[in-house]
Amino acid sequence: MFSSLLAASLLSLALSASAFPEYRSLAGLSAAEVRAVARTFTSTPGAQPLPPAINDTSSKLVYDDAHPWEPLRPGDIRGPCPGLNTLASHGYLDRSGVATPGEIITAVQEGFNMGFDLAAFVTYAAFIVDGNHLTNLMSIGQKTPETGPDAPAPATIGGLNTHGAFEGDASTTRDDFALGSNFLFNETLFDQLSQAAIDFGSNGTLDINSAAVHRHNRILDSMARNPNFTFVIPRYLTAYAETTFPLAMFVSNQTSDSSMTLNLDDARSFFQNHKYPDNFFRRNGSYGNDEVGTLITEVFELFPDILPGNNEGAGNYVLDPNDPGFNGDGTCYAYYKQTNFTLSLYPDPTDELRTALQQNLATFYITLGDPTCEEVFPFGQ
Numbered sequence: 001m002f003s004s005l006l007a008a009s010l011l012s013l014a015l016s017a018s019a020f021p022e023y024r025s026l027a028g029l030s031a032a033e034v035r036a037v038a039r040t041f042t043s044t045p046g047a048q049p050l051p052p053a054i055n056d057t058s059s060k061l062v063y064d065d066a067h068p069w070e071p072l073r074p075g076d077i078r079g080p081c082p083g084l085n086t087l088a089s090h091g092y093l094d095r096s097g098v099a100t101p102g103e104i105i106t107a108v109q110e111g112f113n114m115g116f117d118l119a120a121f122v123t124y125a126a127f128i129v130d131g132n133h134l135t136n137l138m139s140i141g142q143k144t145p146e147t148g149p150d151a152p153a154p155a156t157i158g159g160l161n162t163h164g165a166f167e168g169d170a171s172t173t174r175d176d177f178a179l180g181s182n183f184l185f186n187e188t189l190f191d192q193l194s195q196a197a198i199d200f201g202s203n204g205t206l207d208i209n210s211a212a213v214h215r216h217n218r219i220l221d222s223m224a225r226n227p228n229f230t231f232v233i234p235r236y237l238t239a240y241a242e243t244t245f246p247l248a249m250f251v252s253n254q255t256s257d258s259s260m261t262l263n264l265d266d267a268r269s270f271f272q273n274h275k276y277p278d279n280f281f282r283r284n285g286s287y288g289n290d291e292v293g294t295l296i297t298e299v300f301e302l303f304p305d306i307l308p309g310n311n312e313g314a315g316n317y318v319l320d321p322n323d324p325g326f327n328g329d330g331t332c333y334a335y336y337k338q339t340n341f342t343l344s345l346y347p348d349p350t351d352e353l354r355t356a357l358q359q360n361l362a363t364f365y366i367t368l369g370d371p372t373c374e375e376v377f378p379f380g381q
């Protein structure tokens with residue numbers, strides 16, 4: 001994902017049907033359980049190859065008649081990502097909030113013009129630790145039976161809300177896990193983002209400067225108050241990436257150089273209500289690895305003092321000398337870390353699960369697009 005960034009300016013610096021036997025009556029099941037049964041029997045089991053990249057990456061109306069915003073139904077799941085939440089609330093993703101990695105990769109391209117390379121890397125970095133390898137389903141929020149039967153512990157299959165797998169600290173509008181809800185919109189944090197836009201932005205709108213100020217403030221706040229603050233790869237990289245996402249993808253008809261700024265009403269619409277502003281056009285040209293690398297560099301260079309590390313008690317931030325951050329090959333490092341984390345969740349998988357893990361890790365490796373990273377095969381080849 002960040003290989004271009006690192007190479008550039010910052011270098012110097014199957015499901016078993018047994019869980020839902022067919023003879024079991026659906027009477028007495030909750031709506032969510034019924035949907036889980038339906039999904040179970042219709043979803044394609046096992047790991048799946050990457051979907052194709054979309055061809056047309058021009059700007060277009062995405063808040064169209066085919067994608068109305070709808071309020072949540074009982075049991076629908078939303079999580080820490082305002083991008084995925086919005087796609088689910090407009091039907092680009094299944095409105096339940098449970099989706100396959102392929103569906104997510106296609107939806108972020110269609111609905112926001114996120115680049116295929118970035119979309120694939122981010123999705124698989126999350127899926128291998130938070131998704132269900134046998135059913136190929138992942139929750140974009142809390143853990144749910146709708147992703148199908150669980151693998152044995154220590155596998156969690158907890159969805160994107162799971163702290164420390166992919167989700168992490170110092171988020172834009174969500175609290176640290178140790179301090180509050182790590183997935184619900186937090187008005188105080190949104191107000192801080194707004195204040196940064198008012199004080200340092202472009203005529204009260206969010207721009208690179210003000211987004212960088214908020215990014216830095218969020219890190220300083222976590223350092224000061226969260227005894228468990230953890231700011232290492234992958235979170236270190238995703239924290240800066242998520243700072244650029246609203247600028248690049250929440251601005252209607254954004255230009256390919258992402259130079260337009262974000263007004264605060266539109267920001268709230270995404271962050272809080274998971275809703276496209278009326279007449280919303282996706283950006284012009286995709287926002288992929290090259291583009292995110294450029295914007296992250298701009299954000300980081302405004303406050304280049306933050307290096308990877310973690311708190312040993314509130315106010316005591318200790319650097320991690322092994323973590324390259326932006327000063328080495330963070331992409332490979334992220335690949336090895338997520339792969340090792342996956343292995344720790346699945347120390348002894350059964351045959352079918354092992355095959356799915358093998359295939360999904362192979363797909364994750366492909367998403368790196370970086371032949372200098374050495375591929376590893378913890379589940380065999």
Ligand code: HEM
Pocket residue numbers: 080081082083084104105108112114118119120122123126160166167168169170171172173174238242243245246249250271
């Ligand atoms: C490609 C698949 C994606 C996945 C798997 C994903 C997942 C996540 C997760 C897990 C978080 C929480 C990070 C944390 O707080 O530690 C997050 C945050 C965020 N994501 Fe996504 N995301 C994806 C795509 C997108 C897209 C396309 C956008 C914008 C259009 C977006 C915008 C954001 C923003 C702005 C945040 C910060 C939320 C906040 O703290 O207020 N994401 N994402």
